Amino acid sequence: MSRRAKLPAWADIGLIPLINVLLAFLSAGVVVALIGESPLEAVQVLIRGAFGYDEGVGYTLYYTTNFIFTGLAVAVAFHAGLFNIGGEGQAYIGGLGVGLICLALDHLLPWWALLPLAIIAGSLFGAAWAFIPGYLQAYRGSHVVITTIMFNFIASALMVYLLVNVLIQPGSMSPETRAIAPESTLPLMHEFFAFFGIKITQTPLNLSLFVALLACLFVWVLIWKTRWGYAIRMIGFNESAAVYSGINPKRMVVIAMMISGSLAGLVAINEVMGAQERVGLDFVSGAGFTGIAVALMGRNHPLGIIIASLLFGALFQGGAELAFEFSTITRDLVVVIQGLVILFCGALAYMMRGPLERLFALVSRSSQEER
């Protein structure tokens, strides 16, 4: 009935995701065709929009930066066996930390001196926001999925309160803080490149991309090269074995959640200190949730997360381009297309595994018989 072969690693890591992406695009193509547009043209627009010119690339990488941070956040928690749905709220509160330190010191310090402080503030605030669900999970048995979801709402309410009543620039219509002084904001990538004499179009893409890549390195070292990562993975795989090994799982749950939260908090480096130059309402705009799909697709490995973030960044930017070019493709349809990709690459990630294993079994069997 079920003749299956073990898949070679390249098929597992490369082929399956590729097939999934293709399937997703195929079904998205059907949707596009249904509303009367040419799927081929739509794919062209999407890809050209995401990678075809430097502004598109800039926006793609700008989204990618956010997704790397939130994807890493979800992945670190996942290694500890925790499902952190609260990246959204942790990033939002991280923005408060980054915003406060930037607004307090922006006339005193240039960006390069402010950046380390902002990173610390963002991580601390994000970590603090993740600490509470982590603590409740470890010591009070409240499930972290529920509490992190609730903390997203609390973060949102808290930030609205602060932005409307406390941090708002007097006389401003929008609930947002004043702009951070230009010399203290993170240089945008076009400014950075201009420094080397290379001219590129201005986009929100800024130096935080490098911070994100460093964060990937940090997570890789942390998880696979240090004893803390060893402990985090152990409680994720087998909590009882962790107790046996003298690890305090409760403490590690809290620590893993705080590391996760601090990574999510770094989204604010990109958004608050880089792109928007102020703390605004709902500046995270869903990156925390996208991070879940990113981590899932990236198999919780920093390298996978970079690739998955790039895919989602391209989808966001290319999707905007679709909505821009086709009056019939609304932003809601773009969300449908993004949803299909998440569905195929995340939820149905293993759907193709069985058929593929059978196929491999068939191929290896027939080649054996030939011999």
Added chain:
Amino acid sequence: MKRVVLKTLALSVAVASASAQAADLNPAVVFDMGGKFDKSFNQSVYNGMERFKEESGVNYREFEVTNASQREQAIRRFAQRGANPIISVGFAQAAAVDKVAGEFPDARITLIDMVVDKPNVQSVVFNEHEGSFLVGMLAAMKSETGTVSFVGGMDIPLIRKFECGYAQGAQYVNKDINVIRNMTGTTPSAWNDPAKGAELAVSQFDRGSDVVYAAAGGTGVGVYQAAADSGKYAIGVDSNQNYLQPGTMLTSMVKRVDVAAYNSLKAMQDGTWQAGFQALGLAQGGVDWALDEHNEALITAEMKSAVEAAKKAIIAGEIKVHDYMSDNSCPALD
């Protein structure tokens, strides 16, 4: 799609020789997060755009943003492609407009609901506090319990501005009136939560209110329904919503964002578009209270004359309605 293109083609042939000005009329609109079908602010702009399209046959381009960074991206893309004018909807786009207007001095942008001081930006704002003052008066005059109420959408200064104007109007009629106020929420979902709106309204009725004013986007629909079910009065907002629950809709505070959008395009077509600041208040017809066949039975002659008198007084500057957003405070409610 095909149909629209054909139509545009046919019309552009017809219009081409009519006006030199129309040649560089290439309108575009950037809707904000709510989307063009939010049954409220963005949709109102959409209606204005559609009206212009119907009348002039000139098609327009549009984009609905889904996150903050797309505002600037979209406005810039339209500017690059020579869109003229670009209608930018909502106060949240102010920062983006400010930036792009600087980068593209030739682009002409109409920003609705916020002010940006740039030589190529036309800023259109509304004196919602004035319109809210008038419906507050009507509420106080209609109320038999001496208690009226307010349901806001998301708790932001703009909605406090509605609330504050409403309270002032009510107090202008009845110094001791009790004004119950609730905000639906603190996240953008508060704009579209009719169930919660109904709940809030019912709880306000339980506390004695018999007239409720909803400035809450799609949430308002629930408020009006609750009022109709409980036999209380409700006041609509933004567009004339009197038709929604005829008989219990006391009136609506209309805010003509559609007019602002339409006027901008029209002015561009006529060659009279001008950058600068426009505050559309009672005097300019930007805000008003609505009286039509759906609510005329509810408004007595006495009420009508009192409100019209106040309207004149406000236009003349004899009544000063405090604007919450001028100092982020509302003395009437402290």
Added chain:
Amino acid sequence: MVTQPIQDPNRDPVSYSIQLAKINKHFGAVKANVDVDLNVVKGEIHAIVGENGAGKSTLMSILYGFYEADSGSIHVDGKVVSITDSKRAIELGIGMVHQHFMLVDNFTVLENIVLGAEGSWSLTHSLAKARKKLQEISDRYGLNVDLDAVVSHLPVGLQQRVEILKALYRDAKILILDEPTGVLTPQEVDQLFAILKTLKSQGVSVLLITHKLQEVIAISDQVSVMRAGTMVATVNTAETSREALAELMVGRKVLLRVDKQEANPGAALLKVDSLTWRDDTNVPRLDDVSFTVNAGEIVGVAGVSGNGQTELLGLLSGMLDVQQGQINIEGVCIDAQHQMTPKQIRHLGVGHVAEDRHRDGMVGAFSAEETAIMGFQDEPEFNGSILQNRSAITEHCQELMSTFDVRPVDPNLKSASFSGGNQQKLCIAREMNATPKVLLVGQPTRGVDIGAIEFIHQQIVALRDQGSAVLVVSVELEEILSLCDRVLVMSEGRIVGNVLASETDARSLGLMMSSSRSGDQMAQQGGQS
């Protein structure tokens, strides 16, 4: 294809309930079954023995429809059949009682039995029908279980009976039992065997998969021995012996007794005084337990699993907090006021081989070298200032693997990819490497091949001879008797016996294990501490 029965060509083929012929099954490069033949006579108890990985489970999985054979044929009641899934197996009258019961804990016995075979949209209706049928079955086979009892409240022996009832309810004529005695007391084993004999007399064929050779001798009519995927022999039980079977299984002569010198006990290294421990529901899992383990002796804790052994090991190793009483490790006292973490206890020189390595002792997804430093992960030799010292860890693992003959010698291989015996050897190597003063060993040879058992026992004895105190918890009485110098018997959280291994036997230990308070007078009789 027609198969000829191997051992008795004169018998009429229809009297075989199962005939497997030339069954082959491979997983990638691993050949799990090679040309396996098996003939089970109707109404007999047929045992299948073999080391782990010999192919018993694969063969039974093929018979029960979990796998499909690559080639070969299956006859049931003389007819060629193809068993595509377990549903088909049930239709053919094959029932299986798994080693780990497949019961829903919070359902009643009746609900569990009917589950999946409701046969009607109305549950009330099918339950009533089932009750009638079950009454008949239990009368016929002498299987008495309260149908309305909630499964989680039943003792293990009765839960197993529910599993058997479940199979019979589905009209099983062939019953496969996978390691059925692992969790039972000797008395429960006797009851099970009585049931199996009744089944046999009613014409049900029983396939018994086990590694306990003395049980094979006691109950079965025929024995088939598997080794490395092949069926090496099928013999009449009456004509063989344990030693002969063991030799067939391993392929060489095996020592079934541990070869060791007389113990030479020294000072008390581990003292336990009035230890009581209650679980969340306030049930005492350990009740006033006191004993001593001296340097240079191996003390065994005998008992049916679930009688407090797990909690005892948990407390001694620091995985559980002490509530009442005290533990004294070489003069260091641990009690409710002075708790110690597993890490601190390890630093006192206590090694702990977890009784369930899959639950506690290793992480299947970790590489072997990561498993090899569990409990020692914070030691300076394995860590730099920030990063782990991977080369030291690899080296350490290689050293453990070579001294304890762990195969394959690949520190980067996933722990789960090693065989049970090699996993256990790695866990024991890890704990013994530091030459602990006190070694706690839970189920030293659970799931371990006979060849590896011998080696593990020798290592434990060697540690004793170096002057360490060893506490062995095992449910295998044979192991306790041959490995340990002194035996503590636990029942219902109490120590009910303390005897010298040389002065007792399995029967009297079994009696003590099944006694409760009545066994008190037996306690503290033969202790030498």
